[in-house]
Amino acid sequence: MIAFFASVFVVLSLLAIGGALLPASSACPRSRWESFALAFLVGSAAVVTLGSAVLAFGMPFVVVASLLLALSVFGILQTLRRGVALPMSSGAAAQAKTGFAPSLAALIFALGLGSVLASMALPINEFDPILHFAYKGKILAELGTPLDEALTGLVDENGELRRFGRIVTHPNYPLGIPILEALVAVLGRGWHERWIQLPLAFWAMCLPAAVFFGLRPISRRAARAGALVAAATPILYQRNFTENGWADFANAGLGNEFTLGAGADLPVAALLTGACALVLHGRRIHEARLQLLGGLCLAGAVMMKNEGLALFGCFVLAILLSGAALPLGKHKRAALGSLGALGVGISAILPWLMLRGKLPAIDENYAEHFTLERIKHFLGGGAELVERSPKALVGQADELLANPPARMDDLPGYFTGEFLDWRSWGLLWLLLLIALPWRPRELRDADRRWLAMLALGGVVLYFLILLVTPWYLPLLREKGIPERLLLHLLGPICILIGWRLGGSDQEDSETRDAAPRS
Amino acid sequence: MDEARPTAWKRALLGIHSAAAVLPLLCLATFLLRSASVGFTADRSLYPRIENEAENMAPYLLQTWRQPRGKIIAVCGLGDAAPTAESQSIRLLQMLAEQGVVLRVISQHAGIESLLPLATQFPASLDEAARGAQALLIFDENGRYAALDFLSLASKMDGQLVFDLTGQADGMAADAAGLQLLAYGAPLGPPWLDPDLLAYAEHLRKRVPAEDGILLIMAVRPGTISGRARWFLHLNNLIFPRRMYLQDSFGASGTSVQFRQWVLDMGARGGEFPGKGQQRWEPEPRELSRVTQVGPVRTLNPEERAAVATLGVQWVSFFSLNADFRLQDWETMTVEQALEGPQTP
Numbered sequence: 033m034i035a036f037f038a039s040v041f042v043v044l045s046l047l048a049i050g051g052a053l054l055p056a057s058s059a060c061p062r063s064r065w066e067s068f069a070l071a072f073l074v075g076s077a078a079v080v081t082l083g084s085a086v087l088a089f090g091m092p093f094v095v096v097a098s099l100l101l102a103l104s105v106f107g108i109l110q111t112l113r114r115g116v117a118l119p120m121s122s123g124a125a126a127q128a129k130t131g132f133a134p135s136l137a138a139l140i141f142a143l144g145l146g147s148v149l150a151s152m153a154l155p156i157n158e159f160d161p162i163l164h165f166a167y168k169g170k171i172l173a174e175l176g177t178p179l180d181e182a183l184t185g186l187v188d189e190n191g192e193l194r195r196f197g198r199i200v201t202h203p204n205y206p207l208g209i210p211i212l213e214a215l216v217a218v219l220g221r222g223w224h225e226r227w228i229q230l231p232l233a234f235w236a237m238c239l240p241a242a243v244f245f246g247l248r249p250i251s252r253r254a255a256r257a258g259a260l261v262a263a264a265t266p267i268l269y270q271r272n273f274t275e276n277g278w279a280d281f282a283n284a285g286l287g288n289e290f291t292l293g294a295g296a297d298l299p300v301a302a303l304l305t306g307a308c309a310l311v312l313h314g315r316r317i318h319e320a321r322l323q324l325l326g327g328l329c330l331a332g333a334v335m336m337k338n339e340g341l342a343l344f345g346c347f348v349l350a351i352l353l354s355g356a357a358l359p360l361g362k363h364k365r366a367a368l369g370s371l372g373a374l375g376v377g378i379s380a381i382l383p384w385l386m387l388r389g390k391l392p393a394i395d396e397n398y399a400e401h402f403t404l405e406r407i408k409h410f411l412g413g414g415a416e417l418v419e420r421s422p423k424a425l426v427g428q429a430d431e432l433l434a435n436p437p438a439r440m441d442d443l444p445g446y447f448t449g450e451f452l453d454w455r456s457w458g459l460l461w462l463l464l465l466i467a468l469p470w471r472p473r474e475l476r477d478a479d480r481r482w483l484a485m486l487a488l489g490g491v492v493l494y495f496l497i498l499l500v501t502p503w504y505l506p507l508l509r510e511k512g513i514p515e516r517l518l519l520h521l522l523g524p525i526c527i528l529i530g531w532r533l534g535g536s537d538q539e540d541s542e543t544r545d546a547a548p549r550s
Numbered sequence: 551m552d553e554a555r556p557t558a559w560k561r562a563l564l565g566i567h568s569a570a571a572v573l574p575l576l577c578l579a580t581f582l583l584r585s586a587s588v589g590f591t592a593d594r595s596l597y598p599r600i601e602n603e604a605e606n607m608a609p610y611l612l613q614t615w616r617q618p619r620g621k622i623i624a625v626c627g628l629g630d631a632a633p634t635a636e637s638q639s640i641r642l643l644q645m646l647a648e649q650g651v652v653l654r655v656i657s658q659h660a661g662i663e664s665l666l667p668l669a670t671q672f673p674a675s676l677d678e679a680a681r682g683a684q685a686l687l688i689f690d691e692n693g694r695y696a697a698l699d700f701l702s703l704a705s706k707m708d709g710q711l712v713f714d715l716t717g718q719a720d721g722m723a724a725d726a727a728g729l730q731l732l733a734y735g736a737p738l739g740p741p742w743l744d745p746d747l748l749a750y751a752e753h754l755r756k757r758v759p760a761e762d763g764i765l766l767i768m769a770v771r772p773g774t775i776s777g778r779a780r781w782f783l784h785l786n787n788l789i790f791p792r793r794m795y796l797q798d799s800f801g802a803s804g805t806s807v808q809f810r811q812w813v814l815d816m817g818a819r820g821g822e823f824p825g826k827g828q829q830r831w832e833p834e835p836r837e838l839s840r841v842t843q844v845g846p847v848r849t850l851n852p853e854e855r856a857a858v859a860t861l862g863v864q865w866v867s868f869f870s871l872n873a874d875f876r877l878q879d880w881e882t883m884t885v886e887q888a889l890e891g892p893q894t895p
Contacts, residue, residue: 139571146578153585157592162742167787174791182793186800196765196857197799199786253556257564264571273577282598285581394804458570459563466563504807533560 038220039230042212043072045100046231048107050075053328055321056114060313061127062245069241072234073306074325076299077332078103079215080208084335085383087207092176096211097218130244130259131252140263144237147269150285151233151292155225158287161209161294163201169213170223178207179390187392204391206384208335209296229294235302236268236292242302243526246309249316250536258530262305264458265526267291267519268298271456271512288512296337297516303333304343305523308486311373312479312527315356320369327373331380333520342497343520344381346489348374354481363478401500410499413440439505443498447491450515464525467532480531483524490521594739599717604641607734611642611713612649614732615684619650621709624679626698627691628657633665638715639689640665654679657691677706684709686729690716700727710841721746725877728840733874742784747875751788753838754867754882763793763863764882767854769825769846771817772871777806779813779871795861797824797854813871824851831892833883841878846870849891858885 050071083096185198213228240263247255306329314322334340359367451461469480494517628639647667654671673679704727717735724731786794801812817823832845846868866888870879
């Protein structure tokens with residue numbers, strides 16, 4: 033029972049910390065649904081980045097737990113003080129409404145609640161969440177540091193592989209999820225396979241709300257459309273459902289096709305969505321604080337999975353190359369805020385990068401593989417570089433060595449197969465195609481540019497990563513790649529789609545102004 | 551704020567996409583109902599049973615004996631549905647009979663005589679079928695043979711094999727009776743829910759103090775590259791914070807492809823097996839398993855002896871790499887016992 037209360041306390045703490053960091057609802061109108069989601073995302077990002085920094089500087093995990101306690105008390109006091117000092121006006125309350133039709137509100141509510149309940153329905157029950165994340169959570173909770181032999185013991189002090197070493201999968205995976213799990217374990221005085229998941233149960237519920245908040249300054253219509261598209265996209269919960277007909281009902285929620293649970297892809301997607309939403313909203317209303325919190329969410333995404341780092345780079349490039357960070361003219365404040373967001377993000381991930389450098393890697397050092405030479409080799413239809421992995425496929429080794437498959441024969445098919453897979457994506461990719469800023473007037477909007485560059489850049493990035501991956505591509509396909517990676521981009525894609533389907537208030541007023549003249 | 555309605559084509563696209571929400575709604579509802587049916591615990595019964603083809607299984611069953619001719623198998627049930635000539639059970643029994651295996655079938659299905667080989671025996675009771683048999687073969691029949699009294703059956707049998715095609719036989723009970731359970735209905739559910747694994751982890755948690763270390767030693771050349779055979783990953787997690795060490799743990803802990811390479815390096819397909827030249831032996835009594843003569847213990851090579859000293863471990867766990875977790879494949883003893891090796895009478 034104490035584990036249950038500890039998990040509830042951790043969730044409330046994340047909400048309190050996030051709520052304190054966000055501007056008051058009276059100053060930045062939003063619904064309770066959005067407030068919950070943003071507070072949860074910002075609070076989670078703050079705790080995992082701060083927690084990683086504490087561990088990187090050699091302090092024990094109990095300091096992280098103590099900080100959570102202190103910050104949550106601060107958060108609660110701050111929220112109470114703000115509620116007294118800044119009560120919401122009736123105008124702001126009216127603005128805060130989402131305006132959803134009751135049926136759509138019920139649909140989104142059912143999906144959100146269902147996702148939370150389904151995340152908690154079973155104790156941790158998947159290979160990756162158990163061994164890649166929960167095991168590290170146990171190390172943090174029990175041993176207090178990631179620099180224990182339990183995590184570093186694949187290699188000796190010189191970095192050489194040990195002849196007899198410790199057993200651990202992917203030791204240099206980020207510590208975001210283990211930190212959240214370990215907090216429940218430390219405060220609950222024990223490891224409980226169900227309740228340590230509670231802080232990981234809200235990502236799917238928060239993502240559509242974050243999309244709504246991001247699009248709010250564009251128009252509420254756009255916000256509703258974007259949030260609805262996000263909530264209705266099946267891969268947010270499970271992929272390929274009904275692909276095998278009725279048999280899939282017997283496997284519903286089981287196996288790695290289930291997105292919910294204690295895995296890492298959904299947190300990356302939710303936190304990237306939070307980052308996009310906060311930066312976009314902050315840029316549109318010239319609220320630098322929101323943008324800085326967007327940078328924090330971006331850093332939070334890095335703390336959840338290695339791919340978060342690649343997306344971080346993509347985000348930075350999108351902001352810089354789109355010109356959104358050029359501090360010129362009337363957009364100067366928005367641009368400075370964006371630069372600040374990037375600064376916060378970079379500062380927040382530095383401690384983790386420092387710590388990561390001390391942890392052994394099992395082939396995750398993509399920098400070694402992500403070379404122009406390798407990309408050119410595979411793009412040109414070059415053969416699989418069968419240095420090691422396919423040799424191990426017993427019974428096939430000789431054939432594969434003699435006639436190794438070219439990655440360009442398979443990889444484009446993997447991606448197009450996903451773009452057409454309505455069971456996982458609905459019409460999402462078609463909608464994205466329509467939503468891209470094709471018209472010159474749309475292209476002049478820096479926000480549409482950076483969002484489109486992030487969405488498309490993310491797809492290209494994942495294509496290139498899979499092109500040079502050191503792992504055997506057909507096996508990755510079996511494990512749900514690339515769709516599990518493409519899921520990370522759901523937020524920015526839904527924002528673009530909502531913007532297109534709902535339109536902006538500015539566009540409408542321009543249309544209305546033009547109508548009498550024509 | 552403007553609330554004008556979007557154009558018809560936009561509404562149509564949004565509507566079609568939103569209709570996709572029916573899939574997650576169905577999935578979530580189904581999952582929640584099924585989870586409720588097992589009390590919201592991760593349970594193997596949530597997972598469908600894998601039914602292997604009779605043609606694939608027969609050679610494996612027959613390989614367990616050097617000479618299958620004349621061996622007696624007591625067959626417990628023929629499956630839930632009334633069998634036909636195409637049923638897995640009937641086809642498998644035909645193949646076994648073709649190799650001279652004697653079949654004693656216990657079943658309540660009517661009209662099965664015409665489907666089975668002529669020489670098939672139909673004893674009146676399971677006890678009678680088991681008497682003098684070398685093996686039990688469980689197809690089950692509507693739960694009738696789901697909870698066999700292995701202790702009683704073992705006392706009547708000549709052999710110690712149990713072929714389980716249901717994936718549900720109680721491995722702990724079979725082992726306690728000194729019987730070797732070979733699961734052909736597995737995998738039923740993911741490896742971390744395997745009841746024998748969980749029982750062995752619980753046993754280790756009780757026996758090995760939390761601050762101690764264990765060196766894992768593979769006793770025989772690995773016979774499988776199945777990723778499911780990585781039981782050490784799950785044991786390591788289940789008995790944390792006890793320290794577990796393994797030879798070349800980098801490959802063993804890696805991706806499934808790296809694990810396959812590790813298996814090859816560890817002696818499969820001509821790799822240098824660390825147990826080469828070492829002597830197999832068996833403590834008496836065994837630590838937990840009651841199955842004798844098939845234990846995984848061997849003497850340690852010089853490198854392993856040195857590792858015991860440098861790693862500061864207190865325990866050695868011997869194991870055989872197998873896609874199914876069986877108690878008989880694992881034996882944990884103190885370092886002193888492992889270093890001392892076989893006791894000469």
